């Protein structure tokens with residue numbers, strides 16, 4: 001990949017990076033409903049994306065996005081838990097219809113309205129279980145500004161590649177904090193090139209194609225009939241109660257995100273030879289974890305670190321890495337070790353410790369203390 | 374043989390109005406000379422929605438109540454204005470998704486909504502809906518619905534629908550439907566029917582015409598002369614990065630290790646602006662910075678604080694555990710930071726002279742920040758802080774202010790004069 005030339009120091013927030021990256025990657029529509037701490041994303045998208053529509057509520061948001069997606073567009077929205085909760089049935093619909101789109105979830109402190117201006121990482125358990133049937137859609141989680149750039153573009157391309165809604169998971173701190181940053185460190189982004197079904201036989205909207213993903217054809221084409229369906233349906237898109245082929249289609253949805261997971265597994269592993277302790281952290285807390293690791297190593301102790309960026313479905317490689325350590329510390333901004341529990345269940349193995357916090361970011365000191373106990 | 378329908382044996386109970394609507398829709402579209410793929414039919418969840426598989430048009434079968442919004446999304450994405458979007462929805466779907474109907478009418482999106490008003494929730498067992506007329510019996514109001522139903526047509530009309538019509542689902546209704554399909558903009562046709570399963574069962578002696586008569590919501594049509602929604606809002610601008618100042622390293626700094634600062638004041642004192650200017654000056658001094666805002670939920674009242682980390686090295690974690698300096702310009706700012714001030718075991722506290730400093734291990738310095746006016750108080754405090762610490766030059770901040778075109782909005786000369794005075798004294 002080619003790099004932009006010259007140092008370009010600016011002061012910038014993550015929201016601007018995310019929208020610019022998504023625009024360059026081929027996102028072409030934004031549907032907005034205001035909510036802190038996602039408002040900057042809305043504001044920038046209104047400036048940048050070819051189509052911006054203000055929706056009257058978040059259910060409408062997701063429905064309009066689905067309609068646009070059915071026409072061959074890649075829509076984006078940004079919200080926080082209260083809005084996301086309203087979207088869930090419609091996200092299930094988009095998942096079932098296999099419509100590409102990106103939903104940016106900017107976490108804030110809950111439950112309910114909680115504290116709008118306070119960050120959190122409390123929605124992982126919800127994301128894991130939000131699709132009825134327990135199926136999973138891809139959730140990408142950036143940790144620094146370069147991630148914001150790369151993963152935003154990846155979210156757009158992945159949604160089209162897998163014909164699925166993708167959740168871009170972040171939090172107030174990453175989207176609203178301003179930081180000095182060198183724009184010249186950003187890679188060029190390849191705009192998405194979509195290919196549609198071009199066969200000369202009638203189109204079968206849910207016929208498994210390459211990697212179980214059906215080929216796409218916009219509902220606006222005048223060549224072949226397109227049927228989109230959110231009820232249990234056969235490959236033709238026709239509603240069925242529980243026929244064999246319809247259930248096979250539902251099973252395919254389960255398989256689709258899992259089988260392609262190696263393709264979109266993104267994580268950073270920083271291993272130190274001889275280390276027996278591993279810190280696992282993601283998103284905003286990963287920055288604290290990284291600083292903690294530096295301090296711990298300086299003190300002469302050995303330690304490794306894993307930053308998963310494909311958060312869900314949990315990539316196999318994460319289990320492999322974790323299994324090779326005697327002690328593993330999960331650091332995340334919630335008080336129940338949500339990601340650890342998503343990975344290992346309610347009853348965590350004895351080798352796993354959690355460092356959590358609410359109302360304020362997890363500090364590097366908290367992580368250091370647990371790691372050096 | 375119909376072009377639009379692939380069968381005449383539709384999956385409806387004998388005598389159901391849904392059957393009539395489907396066949397009349399097909400006839401109307403054929404009379405208009407439309408090909409099946411010129412039409413996108415979006416169906417809701419309910420008995421009316423199972424028509425889907427009988428259609429040769431494009432079909433989209435979504436959620437209960439959301440079909441109008443889904444159709445609206447398609448209307449926004451349509452390339453050819455020749456394509457027709459038709460939404461089939463029930464009376465039940467119309468109330469759970471009422472907002473979507475009003476919204477599409479308000480925006481006058483080019484689509485037609487056909488409301489299959491059988492006066493109850495058919496698919497789920499004949500319960501009372503928001504369109505059930507007063508006195509009509511259902512499985513959940515066996516002695517008759519005590520309330521009037523919504524006047525859906527009035528609501529859509531008032532919201533701006535180009536065309537709204539109410540008809541009884543009797544005989545051939547294709548010409549009424551065709552009239553709506555031909556409208557450019559949002560049209561809604563409410564077809565009143567009686568559910569042969571539950572409606573007839575619970576109201577055995579009543580005739581559709583009499584029910585309509587006594588409900589007071591009579592057939593009719595209502596128009597608004599409006600152009601359909603056309604141009605979409607949205608962008609224009611090139612890169613979002615074009616709005617950003619590229620900051621050169623024009624100044625020098627003596628800072629050798631990370632340093633953290635909280636500026637804590639009240640909304641309206643320019644806390645965030647002052648912090649942003651300081652951040653720019655810091656970067657122009659060859660350093661890195663993070664600037665995290667902190668404020669209550671309502672913008673414009675209460676405290677406003679900014680947390681900055683300034684460092685010669687790249688900054689990862691941007692939380693502040695133990696700030697090196699706290700600048701407090703107001704009572705609210707003090708309240709917000711009090712516990713952190715009390716916890717300080719070193720560093721400096723710059724506090725407005727009107728305020729009483731809490732017990733702290735910090736070196737406390739008190740100044741009259743407001744002597745330059747409330748709006749510039751915060752910036753003035755920052756100048757004092759810069760002068761006292763010497764980590765970056767005052768010049769870098771003056772230049773940032775003037776390059777930003779703010780020199781005439783901020784009393785820079787006054788600040789300069791006072792700051793110099795203080796530092797001479799110090």
Ligand SMILES: Cc1ncc(C[n+]2csc(CCOP(=O)(O)OP(=O)(O)O)c2C)c(N)n1
Pocket residue numbers: 418419420421422437462463464465466467489491493494495496497502
């Ligand atoms: C969110 C949600 N709530 C409830 C239901 C259950 N449900 C399915 S069909 C239906 C009633 C449909 O009634 P109506 O829209 O009047 O259509 P009809 O069957 O009478 O044609 C309901 C409530 C659902 N599918 N989704």
Ligand SMILES: [Mg+2]
Pocket residue numbers: 419463464465489490491492493494495
């Ligand atoms: Mg009904």
